[in-house]
Amino acid sequence: MLKKLEIDALMADLASVEAMLASRTEEEDPSGYYQFSARKAQLEDSIARAGERPETHAELGIFFGGGPVQGSRGINADFAGKALDDLQALVSKKYSSREVGRLGARGPVPRADTSQLLITGVARGSFGFVLEESGVDGEIVNTPLKETVDEITDILSRVGVADEAVFDEAAAELDARTLVTLKQFFQRLDESGATMRVVDGSRDFLLDRNAVSLARQRTQAMEIEERGGEFIGTLFLLPNSHRFEFNPTDGGQAVLKGTFGPNVVRQLEGQAELGQVAIDPREIPRRPWRVEIRTREIRERNRAPRQVFTLTRLIAPV
Structure with missing residues (x-):
């Protein structure tokens, strides 16, 4: 599970346990108080260990909301498939640009096979997907694919903000091939009436309808x-x-x-x-x-x- 989502879930459990402890005393309910105290200590230990766990391979949580989503029941399959395909294309093009250099205007993306992410989980609420790098999470330093996913996440977090200076920083990281896919991605989100929450490492941000619309306008106006x-x-x-x-x-x-x-x-x-x-x-x-x-x-x-x-x-x- 994504580290941020795992810690959030543990923190929610901890809050519930602490509320239960606050509603009783050791004198009134010694057995219940002992059990909840033990559970509290266990959760605090799990949170500490999760926080210390290094994140060296690529992980990304994408949660869609709005038009394509029916509560926590499901998501439009055509939209989900194409949106995830756009995200994978963004990662593959950015990865290739980092590792190989300038991409041609057309044609296959070099090393695209080494930048593939796996869908390892489905997250409910607004409907979402957990994407991870294949292979064992045992690296000491960040993998090239993790660095690429972090860069794409950073671009997504900046392209829809109101501050023009922040958007300019994101635009400076784009190349021509990546921009083509970014235009297509935000057009798809905007026309479908979708929102998107992104979770990556310690970052957690939402692109609401205004942010999606602004991102579409900006990318369409850029060459x-x-x-x-x-x-x-x-x-x-x-x-x-x-x-x-x-x-x-x-x-x-x-x-x-x-x-x-x-x-x-x-x-x-x-x-x-x-x-x-x-x-x-x-x-x-x-x-x-x-x-x-x-x-x-x-x-x-x-x-x-x-x-x-x-x-x-x-x-x-x-």
Whole structure:
């Protein structure tokens, strides 16, 4: 079960037990008081252990409400299937973009088979699904798929908020292929009159009808154009925050700032099995480097275009 949902269920049980304890005393009902006290201690221990359990593999709870849902009885099968398919496509495209780099405008999504989530549970109330990464949850560090799901969840949490600055942060994380699916997803939710609650790790947020409608309007009004290019210049990396600053040797170009992904991280760490040695980021600024940088131009209705830069590869020192 999702950690957040498990803790919420345990907390609800604890509240009930504490109410029962408050309604009696040890003198009046020694047997009942002892049983409820033992149950209280057991629940508190379970909550503590659940809170300490690391979350290293991908888990996601999606709860739908509104038009497609009939209370806790069920959900429209056509809507549920297509909405889950959209969510899986978002995860697969984001995962491929992180691991492989820029996706083509069309065609198969590379490594889509390694980014598949399993439906491991059905949650009632508003009708929902629990999605999890396949495999055993025994990793010490976060899996790449968990990091991808966290990024998609973060985008979903920002795209429908009223604050334009928060939405701009989400838009900066999108690529052209992911945007196509995001448009389709929010159009489906809006036309079906659906709402959506998302639970991921410690996050729990609701996209109500206003948020869904706003997200649809924003994504429909957005276009993203991507291009890649090689540059030579002075490069500064901040490995902990995965950010870079690049000063091209061509003085006519402005300094480029942005983020870098797993490909560059692997280059920094080295891959001995491929004959690649680690690269010390402190040594990189000492001489010019040839690098590959992806530029995304984001265009929105009634707003000036803006550019987002991603360092995709360290080619070689010059």
